[in-house]
Amino acid sequence: MSDFTIGESEFLLDGEPFRILSGALHYFRVHPESWADRIEKARLMGLNTIETYVPWNAHSPQRGVFDTEGMLDLGRFLRQVAEAGMYAIVRPGPYICGEWDNGGLPAWLFREPGVGIRRYERRYLAAVEEYLQQVLRIVRPLQVDQGGPVLLVQVENEYGAFGDDQTYLKALVEVTRGAGISVPLVTVDQPVPDMLEAGGLDGVLRTGSFGSRSAERLRTLRDHQPTGPLMCMEFWDGWFDQWGGPHHTTGVEEAAAELDSLLASGASVNIYMFHGGTNFGLTSGANDKGVYRPTVTSYDYDAPLDEAGNPTAKYHAFREVISRYAPVPDTVPSPAAPAPEYCVTLGEPVRLLADPGLWGGWSDHDSLPSLDDLGARLALFRTDLDVEGPAVLSVGEVRDRALVFLDGDPVGVLDREHHDRAIMLPRGRGRLELVVEDQGRVNYGPRIGESKGLVGPVRLGTQPLTDWSVCVIDLDLVPRLWDSVSADDPGPGPTAWRATFTADQAADHFLRTDAWGKGFAWVNGFCLGRYWRRGPQETLFVPGPVVQAGHNELVMLELDTLADPAACFVSGPALGPLEL
Structure with a gap:
C-alpha cells in the first residue's frame, strides 16, 4: 500500500515527489488478449501510468445492467496494469466524449422527457449514482492506498465546455467519495479561463487538455490552480478521422518538441492517445456543428502505437524525449512483421428484402417509430402507397441515412450529412421500404442524446404516411443467417x-x-x-x-x-x- 497525495507543487507518492508520465489506453477499444502487450509497450516507452475512460453506455446498454465481460472487464485491465508495475488513472465520466457513441451516455437516459443531462437534476443524478456505484465498486479495492494501481479518479469530463453547474459537480464528488474513493480527484478542461472556472471545483485538482503551446497553456492553468502540481490530462498527439474527410496526422518532430516543452516545465502528462485502438462494432460517435460527420471505425489517432499496437516513429521520438527526464528501459519493442496477404x-x-423476417422481428405501428423506440441501430420500415403518378416523399429529418426502395427497386438515399429531406418517387403506388441506419450518436455539443431514425412526419406529397410495418434488423444475427x-x-x-x-x-x-x-x-x-x-x-x-x-x-x-x-x-x- 502507498500514500498518494497532492503537495504544494507536486504529486507525492509516500511523501516523495512523483511525476505522472501516463498514456491513454482504452480497454474497450483493444481486444483483452492484447491488453498486456500494449501496457508493456507503454512501460518500454518510459511511461509509469495508464489512463482509461469508462464508457457507461457500453457497460449499461439497459438500465439495471452492468456488463463486465470480455472487452468490458475493467477490473482485469487494471490488475494487468498493476502486474506490469505501472499505475492507473480512471476517468468514469459519466460523460467521456472520446469520439465514442453519445459521449458514453446511454441512449435510455434520454427517453424520459425533461431529464436534465449533465446537470443537477434528480432523475439524471439517480441514474448516474447507480452507474458510479458499479464502476467504483471495481475501482475502490484497486486504489493505490489499497495496494492497487489507481492514483487518480476524474470527475466529469471537460465540463466547462458544456455547463457551469457547480452543484452538479459537487454531487458527483459526494457520490465518488461516498463510494469509497480516497485517492485525489481531478477535473479536466481546455486551458481557457471561462472553461477552467466553469468546469473546475475548489478542492479538486484542475488539469488541462491541449496539444500545443504547452508553456502558455500551463501558465493559464496555473492562474486557475495556484497550488498543486500542473498536469496536462490530455496531451493531444494526434486526432481522429471522420467519414469523407482526410486522415489526420501530426508531425513527429513538432509533437515531440511540445512534449519536451511540457516536461521541461516540470508538469505531469497523460498522452492522449498512447494507443487509440479501434471503435469495434457500432461504437464510434459523431459530431454535428451544422453538418453531421460520423467518426470512422479506426481510432489510430496517429498515436505512438498504431491501431494494431505497433510502435511508430512517434513512439521512438517520445521515448527519447522522456529519457531526458526519467529513466527508460533498455529494451524496445520489435518492429511488426507484415500481415498475411x-x-x-x-x-x-442473403438479401434483406427477400425475406426480412429472417433478420429480425416485425411489429406494426400507426405512425412511424424512431430507432430509439425500437431499440434498433438498423431497421426496415414498410408501408403501401396508393397515389396517382409520381410523388414526392418527404421526411422531417433523417438521422442518419435511409435507403429508399419502391417495389424492391432502389430509388435513392436520404442522407443526414447532405440535409436531405425529400426524394422523388417514380410512382405513387406500390410497396415503399426504407432501410434506416444509425451511423453513430453525436458525442460533443448540444446534440448529444437526440433520437435516431426518421424524425417528424413522413409524407407522400402533402399526406402523412401511416400503417407501418417495421423489422428491427438484429445485427448479432447476421453472422448466423445461414443457419x-x-x-x-x-x-x-x-x-x-x-x-x-x-x-x-x-x-x-x-x-x-x-x-x-x-x-x-x-x-x-x-x-x-x-x-x-x-x-x-x-x-x-x-x-x-x-x-x-x-x-x-x-x-x-x-x-x-x-x-x-x-x-x-x-x-x-x-x-x-x-x-x-
Missing part, C-alpha cells in the same frame, strides 16, 4: 455475404474495404465495425486473438452495392489520404 471469394448472398436460410441470388438492397479463409496462425490481419460500398464486417462472429467506400479509412483491423489457426469465417453486410464479390487481406493498414 491473400484474397477469398465472397458467396452465398436458417439458403443463399439467394444477388439483387438490390442490403445483402449479407460470407467467405471462409485459412490462417496459418492467430495473427493480426487487415481487411481491405475500399472496393466495397458501405456496411459492416465480422470475423468469426466478432464485429470489426463499419466500412464505407468514401473513406478515408480503407482497411479494417482484425485483431489476432479473433483469428484462429486454420478455418475462419468472414461475414459482411453490404448496404449499398458490391461491385466485386471478393475479400482481400493486405499487409498493413491503409487509413487514407492526408488531404483531400
Whole structure:
C-alpha cells in the first residue's frame, strides 16, 4: 500500500515527489488478449501510468445492467496494469466524449422527457449514482492506498465546455467519495479561463487538455490552480478521422518538441492517445456543428502505437524525449512483421428484402417509430402507397441515412450529412421500404442524446404516411443467417455475404474495404465495425486473438452495392489520404 497525495507543487507518492508520465489506453477499444502487450509497450516507452475512460453506455446498454465481460472487464485491465508495475488513472465520466457513441451516455437516459443531462437534476443524478456505484465498486479495492494501481479518479469530463453547474459537480464528488474513493480527484478542461472556472471545483485538482503551446497553456492553468502540481490530462498527439474527410496526422518532430516543452516545465502528462485502438462494432460517435460527420471505425489517432499496437516513429521520438527526464528501459519493442496477404471469394448472398423476417422481428405501428423506440441501430420500415403518378416523399429529418426502395427497386438515399429531406418517387403506388441506419450518436455539443431514425412526419406529397410495418434488423444475427436460410441470388438492397479463409496462425490481419460500398464486417462472429467506400479509412483491423489457426469465417453486410464479390487481406493498414 502507498500514500498518494497532492503537495504544494507536486504529486507525492509516500511523501516523495512523483511525476505522472501516463498514456491513454482504452480497454474497450483493444481486444483483452492484447491488453498486456500494449501496457508493456507503454512501460518500454518510459511511461509509469495508464489512463482509461469508462464508457457507461457500453457497460449499461439497459438500465439495471452492468456488463463486465470480455472487452468490458475493467477490473482485469487494471490488475494487468498493476502486474506490469505501472499505475492507473480512471476517468468514469459519466460523460467521456472520446469520439465514442453519445459521449458514453446511454441512449435510455434520454427517453424520459425533461431529464436534465449533465446537470443537477434528480432523475439524471439517480441514474448516474447507480452507474458510479458499479464502476467504483471495481475501482475502490484497486486504489493505490489499497495496494492497487489507481492514483487518480476524474470527475466529469471537460465540463466547462458544456455547463457551469457547480452543484452538479459537487454531487458527483459526494457520490465518488461516498463510494469509497480516497485517492485525489481531478477535473479536466481546455486551458481557457471561462472553461477552467466553469468546469473546475475548489478542492479538486484542475488539469488541462491541449496539444500545443504547452508553456502558455500551463501558465493559464496555473492562474486557475495556484497550488498543486500542473498536469496536462490530455496531451493531444494526434486526432481522429471522420467519414469523407482526410486522415489526420501530426508531425513527429513538432509533437515531440511540445512534449519536451511540457516536461521541461516540470508538469505531469497523460498522452492522449498512447494507443487509440479501434471503435469495434457500432461504437464510434459523431459530431454535428451544422453538418453531421460520423467518426470512422479506426481510432489510430496517429498515436505512438498504431491501431494494431505497433510502435511508430512517434513512439521512438517520445521515448527519447522522456529519457531526458526519467529513466527508460533498455529494451524496445520489435518492429511488426507484415500481415498475411491473400484474397477469398465472397458467396452465398442473403438479401434483406427477400425475406426480412429472417433478420429480425416485425411489429406494426400507426405512425412511424424512431430507432430509439425500437431499440434498433438498423431497421426496415414498410408501408403501401396508393397515389396517382409520381410523388414526392418527404421526411422531417433523417438521422442518419435511409435507403429508399419502391417495389424492391432502389430509388435513392436520404442522407443526414447532405440535409436531405425529400426524394422523388417514380410512382405513387406500390410497396415503399426504407432501410434506416444509425451511423453513430453525436458525442460533443448540444446534440448529444437526440433520437435516431426518421424524425417528424413522413409524407407522400402533402399526406402523412401511416400503417407501418417495421423489422428491427438484429445485427448479432447476421453472422448466423445461414443457419436458417439458403443463399439467394444477388439483387438490390442490403445483402449479407460470407467467405471462409485459412490462417496459418492467430495473427493480426487487415481487411481491405475500399472496393466495397458501405456496411459492416465480422470475423468469426466478432464485429470489426463499419466500412464505407468514401473513406478515408480503407482497411479494417482484425485483431489476432479473433483469428484462429486454420478455418475462419468472414461475414459482411453490404448496404449499398458490391461491385466485386471478393475479400482481400493486405499487409498493413491503409487509413487514407492526408488531404483531400
